[in-house]
Each structure stands twice: as structure tokens, then as C-alpha cells.
Amino acid sequence: MTTGPPASRVRVLSVAGTDPTGGAGVQADLKSFAAHGAYGMAVVTALVAQNTHGVRDVHVPDVAFLRAQLDAVGDDVRVDAVKIGMLATRAVALEVGYWLARTRPPVVVLDPVMVATSGDRLLDADAEDAVRDLVGAAHLVTPNLPELGVLLREPTARTWSAALDQARRLARTRDVVVLLKGGHLGGAASPDAVVDATTVVELDAPRVATTATHGTGCSLSAAVAALRPRRPDWVTTVREAKQWLTGAIAAGEALRVGSGRGPVDHLHHAPTLGARPFGDEAWDVVAGLRAACDDLPFVRALADGTLRRAAFEAYVHQDALYLAAYSRVLARASELAPTGEAQAFWARGASTCLDVEAALHRDRLAHGRYAGVPASAVTTAYTEHLLAVGATGTYAEVTAAVLPCYRLYADIGARILARAGDLADHPYGDWVATYGDPAFAASAAQAGALADAAAREVGAATRARMLAAYVRSCEHEVAFFDQVDLVADVSPGRRREAVPARV
Ligand SMILES: Nc1ncnc2c1ncn2[C@@H]1O[C@H](COP(=O)(O)OP(=O)(O)OP(=O)(O)O)[C@@H](O)[C@H]1O
Numbered sequence: 216m217t218t219g220p221p222a223s224r225v226r227v228l229s230v231a232g233t234d235p236t237g238g239a240g241v242q243a244d245l246k247s248f249a250a251h252g253a254y255g256m257a258v259v260t261a262l263v264a265q266n267t268h269g270v271r272d273v274h275v276p277d278v279a280f281l282r283a284q285l286d287a288v289g290d291d292v293r294v295d296a297v298k299i300g301m302l303a304t305r306a307v308a309l310e311v312g313y314w315l316a317r318t319r320p321p322v323v324v325l326d327p328v329m330v331a332t333s334g335d336r337l338l339d340a341d342a343e344d345a346v347r348d349l350v351g352a353a354h355l356v357t358p359n360l361p362e363l364g365v366l367l368r369e370p371t372a373r374t375w376s377a378a379l380d381q382a383r384r385l386a387r388t389r390d391v392v393v394l395l396k397g398g399h400l401g402g403a404a405s406p407d408a409v410v411d412a413t414t415v416v417e418l419d420a421p422r423v424a425t426t427a428t429h430g431t432g433c434s435l436s437a438a439v440a441a442l443r444p445r446r447p448d449w450v451t452t453v454r455e456a457k458q459w460l461t462g463a464i465a466a467g468e469a470l471r472v473g474s475g476r477g478p479v480d481h482l483h484h485a486p487t488l489g490a491r492p493f494g495d496e497a498w499d500v501v502a503g504l505r506a507a508c509d510d511l512p513f514v515r516a517l518a519d520g521t522l523r524r525a526a527f528e529a530y531v532h533q534d535a536l537y538l539a540a541y542s543r544v545l546a547r548a549s550e551l552a553p554t555g556e557a558q559a560f561w562a563r564g565a566s567t568c569l570d571v572e573a574a575l576h577r578d579r580l581a582h583g584r585y586a587g588v589p590a591s592a593v594t595t596a597y598t599e600h601l602l603a604v605g606a607t608g609t610y611a612e613v614t615a616a617v618l619p620c621y622r623l624y625a626d627i628g629a630r631i632l633a634r635a636g637d638l639a640d641h642p643y644g645d646w647v648a649t650y651g652d653p654a655f656a657a658s659a660a661q662a663g664a665l666a667d668a669a670a671r672e673v674g675a676a677t678r679a680r681m682l683a684a685y686v687r688s689c690e691h692e693v694a695f696f697d698q699v700d701l702v703a704d705v706s707p708g709r710r711r712e713a714v715p716a717r718v
């Protein structure tokens with residue numbers, strides 16, 4: 216047994232079966248432990264050949280070997296909390312009971328696993344009595360609705376209030392706290408409740424419309440075991456674990472693991488070590504869109520100087536309208552920025568946009584020809600996307616949404632500049648020079664560095680939302696260039712819509 220200074224992490228043991236696809240059992244438990252900052256350990260009760268569709272086979276090693284595993288841990292490591300999952304047979308359940316009686320861990324969470332989501336039995340029928348006896352050795356028991364019925368030898372409750380009543384009776388008669396799980400209820404919510412002899416605390420949560428529910432019970436009970444040694448009571452513990460689980464369920468499908476009931480994303484909230492810089496990853500993801508952008512007739516005509524003046528002006532007018540909205544979203548990034556440096560950078564960007572907008576009107580849209588011409592559908596769609604991310608997204612998502620405007624223009628500007636050659640006789644030479652300017656490239660690089668920094672601070676789910684916002688902005692950028700009618704003489708006097716959308 217180790218002595219000396221206090222441990223830097225709580226040491227939590229899972230006693231459960233396996234899932235080679237990593238969604239349930241000890242594999243899920245270890246991820247839950249890690250997600251909650253605990254040091255995870257695992258003793259395997261049964262080897263289960265299963266995947267997201269169901270259980271194919273179960274192998275239960277001799278209980279002497281189970282005892283050897285439990286003793287190997289217990290003889291060497293001080294265990295701060297235990298989570299017990301699949302027990303498979305009566306002999307296994309009894310052996311775990313003897314070990315609990317011998318070692319008396321300070322926190323024991325019993326997930327009375329009986330039947331998998333797939334409908335496969337994970338506990339022999341003749342082992343139910345032994346699991347009922349284990350309830351007396353647990354501090355918290357976490358039954359779903361059918362398991363609660365079996366523990367009480369009663370039919371499965373059909374309503375939430377009937378289930379709460381059963382949970383109250385189990386808590387009273389067995390002197391245990393019950394975490395009643397409402398996942399099997401159906402309906403718009405997925406409530407749970409923490410029930411002891413005298414109180415019922417209901418925890419509401421929305422039901423996530425998803426197929427990623429494999430191993431939710433395992434993951435929740437493991438999270439609770441990992442947190443309890445560091446939390447003052449069960450309600451605080453379960454509330455926190457449940458909030459995490461709801462996020463993990465919501466992020467599960469994006470993992471694309473299996474074609475059946477998939478796992479949850481245990482690490483949805485956590486930054487990933489070794490991830491590529493966000494800007495590099497996103498840039499590669501939009502390679503196709505970048506190629507499409509280069510091929511647009513508008514971009515080609517702009518580069519070689521053959522673009523008609525009317526088309527250029529129609530574009531510049533929409534760009535000015537866009538910049539006014541873009542400025543607001545940059546100001547929002549400034550408002551959310553975590554450092555003074557980032558705050559100042561985005562604020563300068565917001566201010567520059569307004570200066571550029573004014574200059575476009577002054578220098579490139581002569582004679583007030585475009586006064587009063589509204590934003591096109593394409594421009595509006597882009598600005599609405601940006602403003603929506605600004606209104607509801609985190610700082611990281613806002614940086615991702617605004618980045619393509621910097622990065623694509625710096626990239627296209629540099630390439631148009633190279634393609635155009637001598638700008639002296641180019642009709643749009645000074646415009647091209649603005650975006651091909653190394654100073655603009657430097658701003659784009661700084662915006663990218665800030666998005667990279669933001670991405671390092673967020674979990675996988677937020678990073679996925681960052682990428683989605685970035686790709687959407689790139690799609691809008693392509694549509695923006697492509698919206699200009701290259702042949703029409705776009706004049707507000709003759710056309711109702713200044714820029715007919717071609718996308
Ligand atoms: N679709 C869902 N959306 C949100 N929460 C859910 C959903 N499905 C299950 N949960 C939550 O997941 C946890 C496990 O619930 P459930 O009642 O399904 O237990 P279980 O049957 O033991 O789990 P398992 O499916 O792993 O065997 C509970 O907190 C429940 O509220």
C-alpha cells in the first residue's frame with residue numbers, strides 16, 4: 216500500500232465486462248474516468264464479443280482468476296472508488312461481494328447491468344439474487360427502469376412517477392442511494408433522479424435525438440464513481456456527470472463508430488493533444504472549394520483584367536454591404552476574446568472594415584449609382600451565417616467563421632497578383648494590390664494564429680463546430696464571387712436586383 220503525500224488523482228477501479236468496440240464496459244469506464252481526471256483501473260469480469268449491433272459471445276474466466284485480479288489491485292493500490300458493471304454469472308457476483316466485504320472501498324457504485332440495449336442478456340437469470348445482495352454493499356445503485364423492477368421483484372414501472380415510487384422503496388429498504396435512469400422512458404426528456412430514504416431530486420435533461428446511446432449507463436456510473444470522492448454529495452456529483460453525459464451523447468454520432476447503436480464521445484469536452492493547428496486542418500478540408508474559387512469566371516476575369524466595369528462595381532457594392540456586417544462580427548470576436556492582444560486585433564479589424572467600406576464607396580462606386588441598392592440574397596445569406604455564429608457561438612467558433620474572409624482573400628489576392636503580372640495597366644490593379652499586400656497577408660496570419668489558439672482550448676465537439684462554421688463561410692465566399700452577372704449592365708435604374716444570384 217502506498218503511503219506519503221496525497222495522490223494527485225483519485226484512483227478509481229472498474230469491475231466490469233469488456234466491449235472490443237470501446238463503447239461500453241471497462242473500455243467506456245476507463246474513458247469516463249480519464250474524462251473526469253481520475254486514474255483509471257479495470258478488473259475484467261467477462262470477455263464480451265460485441266459491437267454496436269449486439270453481443271455475439273461471452274466468455275467468463277474462472278472466478279479464481281477474477282479473485283487474482285481483484286487481489287492484485289487491492290494488495291497494491293489504495294482504491295478511492297469502485298464502479299461495478301456487468302457481472303455475468305452468480306459465481307462472479309458472489310466473488311465481487313466477498314471482495315467488497317473484505318476491502319470495503321470508500322465509494323461503491325453498482326450499475327446492475329442485466330440486459331444490453333441490444334436486448335442481449337448480460338446477467339444469467341440465476342444471478343439476480345446475488346446482484347440483489349450486492350445492493351447492500353453499494354453506496355449508490357444506478358438501475359434503469361427494467362433493472363429497478365428486477366431488483367424489487369416487481370414489474371417494470373410504466374410511468375416516471377411509478378418508477379420514482381419504486382426507487383424510494385428500494386432506497387428505504389436497502390439503505391442505499393438510488394440513481395434512477397429515465398433513458399428507457401421515451402418522450403422528449405431523459406430525466407434521472409437521485410433518490411434516498413427521505414428525498415427525491417429530479418434531474419431534467421433533454422432527450423438527444425441520436426443513435427449514439429450504446430454504453431450510456433456504463434459511462435454515467437463510471438463518471439459518478441470518478442467524481443464522488445471530490446464532491447460533497449451524490450446530487451452534486453450526479454448533476455455534473457449527467458451534464459457531461461448529455462454532451463457526450465450529443466457528440467457521439469460524429470465519431471462514426473459502427474453502423475448500429477454507436478458509442479458516446481467521452482472526450483467531447485476536452486482539447487486533444489497532438490491535434491493539427493485548426494487553420495491547417497480546415498484549409499485542407501476546403502481544398503475543393505478553393506479550387507472551385509480559382510476556376511470561377513468572375514475570378515479569372517478579375518485576374519486578367521477583362522472583367523466588365525459594371526460587374527466589378529456590382530461586386531464591390533455587395534462587398535461594401537458585406538463588410539458592414541462583417542465588422543460587427545469581428546467586434547463580437549473582440550468582445551469575446553480571452554486576451555487583450557486578441558481583443559485589440561479583432562477590434563482593429565472591425566474598424567478597418569468600416570474604413571474600407573467607406574473607401575469603396577468613395578473611390579470605386581462613382582456617382583452614387585448604387586445608393587439604396589440592397590444586399591443580394593447571396594450576400595444576405597453569408598452575413599446571416601456570420602451574425603448567427605456571432606450571436607450563439609463561442610469565441611472559438613466566431614474566430615473560425617470569420618477566418619475564411621481573411622485567409623481566402625489573402626490567398627486569392629496573392630495568386631491574382633502573381634497571375635496579373637504588371638499591375639500598371641491592369642484596370643483593377645490597385646484593388647488587386649490591396650489583397651496581395653504582405654500587410655494583409657500578415658493580418659490573415661494573425662487571425663489564423665488566434666483561431667488556432669482558440670482551438671487548442673476547446674473540446675472535440677466545439678472544434679467540430681468550428682470546422683463546420685469555417686466550411687460554411689468558405690461556401691459563402693465561393694457563392695459571393697459567383698453571384699455577379701458578368702454580362703449584364705448592372706444598373707439600379709434598369710434592374711430591380713443589383714446582383715442576380717447564380718447560386
Ligand atoms: N437519447 C438520450 N438523450 C439524452 N440522454 C439519454 C438518452 N438516452 C439515455 N440517456 C441518459 O443516459 C443515461 C443512461 O440511461 P439508460 O436509462 O439508457 O440506462 P441504461 O439502460 O443502463 O444504459 P445503457 O444503454 O448503457 O445500458 C441516463 O442518464 C439517461 O437519462
Ligand SMILES: Cc1ncc(COP(=O)(O)O)c(N)n1
Pocket residue numbers: 231232233234239240241263265300301328330331332333337428429430431432433
Ligand atoms: C460489457 C458491457 N457492459 C454493459 C453493457 C450495457 O451497455 P448497453 O446497454 O449500452 O449495451 C454492455 N453492452 N457491455
